[in-house]
Amino acid sequence: MNIKKTALTKSIWVFHISAGSCNNCDIEILDCLTPRFDLERFGIQLIGSARHADALLITGAMNRKSVPRMKKVYEQVPKPCVVVAVGTCACSQHMFRDSYNMIGPLDEILPVDLYIPGCPPKPEAMISGIVKLVTKIRKSK
Amino acid sequence: MKALFDYLIFPGFLFSAVIGLLAGWVDRKVTARLQWRVGPPWYQNFMDIIKLFCKETIVPEGAKLTFLFSPFFGLLSLALVATILGRSIIAPAYGFIGDLIVVLYLLMIPAIALIIGASSSKNPLASVGASREMKLVLAYELPFILSIIVVIIKSQGVIRLGGIVEHQMAFGSNIASISGVIAFLVALICVQAKLGFVPFDASESEQEIMGGVLIEYSGLPLAIFKLTKAIMLYTAPLLLMTLFLGKDLSPVFAVAKYIGILVVIILIKNTNPRLRIDQSVRFFWRFPAVLSLVAVVLALFGK
Ligand code: SF4
Numbered sequence: 001m002n003i004k005k006t007a008l009t010k011s012i013w014v015f016h017i018s019a020g021s022c023n024n025c026d027i028e029i030l031d032c033l034t035p036r037f038d039l040e041r042f043g044i045q046l047i048g049s050a051r052h053a054d055a056l057l058i059t060g061a062m063n064r065k066s067v068p069r070m071k072k073v074y075e076q077v078p079k080p081c082v083v084v085a086v087g088t089c090a091c092s093q094h095m096f097r098d099s100y101n102m103i104g105p106l107d108e109i110l111p112v113d114l115y116i117p118g119c120p121p122k123p124e125a126m127i128s129g130i131v132k133l134v135t136k137i138r139k140s141k
Numbered sequence: 142m143k144a145l146f147d148y149l150i151f152p153g154f155l156f157s158a159v160i161g162l163l164a165g166w167v168d169r170k171v172t173a174r175l176q177w178r179v180g181p182p183w184y185q186n187f188m189d190i191i192k193l194f195c196k197e198t199i200v201p202e203g204a205k206l207t208f209l210f211s212p213f214f215g216l217l218s219l220a221l222v223a224t225i226l227g228r229s230i231i232a233p234a235y236g237f238i239g240d241l242i243v244v245l246y247l248l249m250i251p252a253i254a255l256i257i258g259a260s261s262s263k264n265p266l267a268s269v270g271a272s273r274e275m276k277l278v279l280a281y282e283l284p285f286i287l288s289i290i291v292v293i294i295k296s297q298g299v300i301r302l303g304g305i306v307e308h309q310m311a312f313g314s315n316i317a318s319i320s321g322v323i324a325f326l327v328a329l330i331c332v333q334a335k336l337g338f339v340p341f342d343a344s345e346s347e348q349e350i351m352g353g354v355l356i357e358y359s360g361l362p363l364a365i366f367k368l369t370k371a372i373m374l375y376t377a378p379l380l381l382m383t384l385f386l387g388k389d390l391s392p393v394f395a396v397a398k399y400i401g402i403l404v405v406i407i408l409i410k411n412t413n414p415r416l417r418i419d420q421s422v423r424f425f426w427r428f429p430a431v432l433s434l435v436a437v438v439l440a441l442f443g444k
Pocket of ligand 1: 021061088094
């Protein structure tokens with residue numbers, strides 16, 4: 001395992017986009033950083049600017065208003081970065097799939113690396129998802 | 142050759158960067174413990190820097206050339222400060238007359254580099270951050286310099302760092318008097334602002350202006366800024382230590398004093414909310430400036 005991959009997986013700065021969620025997923029994301037779960041143990045930090053991000057956490061149902069802006073943010077993130085779809089809304093549109101305002105699930109818009117289903121997903125589910133992703137990245141190549 | 146070694150390795154760039162990153166870890170760990178969390182492992186800050194080196198560097202459209210240059214100015218000048226300070230602690234007789242003044246000037250450059258970089262990035266939030274940083278510099282520089290004038294008065298007008306250390310070795314630390322205590326407290330608060338720590342981090346506030354001055358930086362330049370911050374976390378408490386607590390600078394005492402000052406700074410950081418920029422300017426010009434003037438007068442009377 002080379003140093004670059006170690007560094008990339010040991011220090012993940014997370015930028016969080018809400019593309020029209022009901023705000024429950026967002027609260028669960030913040031739960032991961034509280035003393036009970038404390039993701040800073042693994043170097044995971046929530047940061048303020050998309051330019052510093054290594055992972056995009058995208059929550060909510062993709063609608064016509066938010067998708068162009070979300071794409072813009074994705075283009076601003078320095079690569080390599082991973083995209084995580086948090087919540088059933090982002091994974092598969094959930095109960096909004098027949099709505100006139102929906103564009104489609106997240107993976108039809110951006111390349112998604114990790115799906116975390118749940119409404120909202122538990123912090124444990126998110127942590128286990130991140131662990132799986134990190135192991136996958138470390139094993140790759 | 143010797144000078145180059147001093148500048149690049151010990152006690153200059155490499156040494157101060159490593160110590161600074163470790164001090165940054167102490168900061169994060171103490172913060173985490175105070176919030177009842179576990180906190181990151183000790184190598185976390187090194188990982189952050191290496192990761193930033195591996196990432197893409199994005200230059201926003203319309204940014205000036207200074208966008209890429211200014212981080213390096215800050216880093217180079219701060220490494221020079223670390224070298225001068227380290228040399229005058231190891232060998233107080235070494236050094237040149239007026240190096241204290243050079244150090245004061247060089248310590249200001251990282252803030253100026255931040256301002257130049259932010260304002261050449263063409264981002265409105267960055268320019269808000271830059272203007273806040275500028276006001277903060279104007280606010281804390283005056284009390285900081287006044288409190289250092291107290292030190293100069295107390296050591297009979299010596300403006301050589303080694304000379305100040307030698308004077309303290311002979312006559313006791315500068316902090317052991319009323320004016321010394323006042324000046325030390327003022328300088329400590331100013332260092333808090335110099336480091337950009339809460340309560341004076343309005344220029345970088347993550348929540349309201351999304352990283353402020355650093356908002357457009359990514360990859361290598363961001364890593365350089367993080368390194369500059371780390372070295373600042375090493376040099377600023379070290380400067381306080383040499384100026385005010387310089388009686389016994391043998392390695393064990395020096396490390397203990399450095400960690401003591403660092404922990405006090407971290408505790409101030411963790412027990413205060415962020416001040417608005419107007420509140421911090423008002424605070425600096427009311428209390429620390431007046432207090433440091435009082436300290437200067439007391440020092441002139443030999444108190
Ligand atoms: S998945 Fe559920 S909790 Fe998350 S945004 Fe959608 S509706 Fe809200």
